[in-house]
Amino acid sequence: MTIQAATVFDRTATATRIGGYMDTEWVSQGTVNTFKAHRFILQTGAQINQAIRFNSEIEFEYGGFVTNDETTSQKGEIKVEQAWVDYDASDRLTIRTGIVLIPVGQLNIYHDSDMREFTDRPLVNKYIIPTTWMDTGIGGYGTLDIGDAELTYEGYITNGLTSGATYSTETGARELRPNFKTDDNQGKAISGRVGYSPNLNQVIGFSAYRGQNSQQIIAIDGQVSYGTIGIKGEAAQYTDGFDHDGFGYTLESAYNIAPLFQIHGEWNLLARYEYVDTVNTDADTGRSTRTAVGMNYRPHPQLVYKIAYHFNEAQTDDADDAIFASVAIGF
């Protein structure tokens, strides 16, 4: 489309961009009482033309201190979280290739610290859907508009999670996240999500992953928001051919009380309930629940101050209640 008048800004400056997000946490749990420089993410992207885009994310965790010493508590991490190219093949389909986020659940896609209400991710998104979960492959996504309703779809073929043989009661599916160099089990996986949003206030999604040895994760997610109140949740189940079976869900709400007091920004009262069972039997082994209450303050859409108290009931040594606080900014 040709629109009148020209600026150098539009010809050149918008072609490449740099952004990202960062969070700084404070954790108080049991004998642990510490600040944490948890995440610093740099995003770079470029728009080659109106149909071709590139985007990438590189993450530095805990200062990016990389060491072979597995015993140290100071170990950080540097990793590429995303690096893909989008090509708009048609109005209904964009082909994405590279290191992609796996579309299982919603949080794995929208996981940025400044976008989340709480500091700590839900248990289901740690142990059942191993967020942040990315893999190498090819796929696509698109949207079908039906009046004011939207049907979204996204799917990929990737190398897949590592073998389910390494699934554990303590960490669930978390340690199964793949590397970006080789397919450990030489068998490809497919994943995808279909979402339906009848209007701006509601969305529901169904997603699934299927890999080697009957490895499978199925998930459902949903969100409703009306005025100052938002409620969202996810549930997922992991199974594989090694008789592992894990299940978890989370439900959280946010209530913006700023209009009540006519004060600047957004002040959200928060509540969240989480359940995870990495063994998914009647026994208590592998089962944890967590209830969190807290609040956050957004003086600007890209900056958030968070604090929450977590009431833990876990079947591990890490069962102490905890306070998680953080500041996160997107730029």
Next chain:
Amino acid sequence: MVIGLVQASPSFYGYATLSEAQATVFGTADVATSSINITPTDAEKIASTLAIQIPTGNAIIYTYKKETTILGYAMVVDELGKHYPMTVFVGITPEYSVKGVVLMIYREDYGQNVRKRRFLKQFLGKTLNDPLSVNHDITSVSGATISSYSMTTAVKRVLGTLTAIQDKLPTHEISP
């Protein structure tokens, strides 16, 4: 006011020309273009009521008429998104309520869904008596949160500006 009308470029999405935006909101109405000076007093009035800063100086105002009856007014603004501005057309009624909003140019890689009716229709009929606030009376678009805030600010900016300078705008019932 900067009007971001630009030549076709690889690095933005052009969704509507000025003519198309005008037609979407005001149909086949006649349009008159005028340059109105926004004084420091006008800007202060807007800043104190809406906490939005606007530059002083000449602003392009579009007035829409059917024969001698004023149908409304409009402005085109560039509102900063996460990294780059988006060019937005906002039309209001003679009673200073929102008549229509059109996203003309979008310069981010993602978040263009703020151009859809399901988001923009939230602004119809809004006045300065409404909060015009995301997570209050405006629901954001999933995956386009910052853009949702920016669009809301653009609407508030135009409403506030035109309301502040209403004494300088062409009035109803212009004599032939």
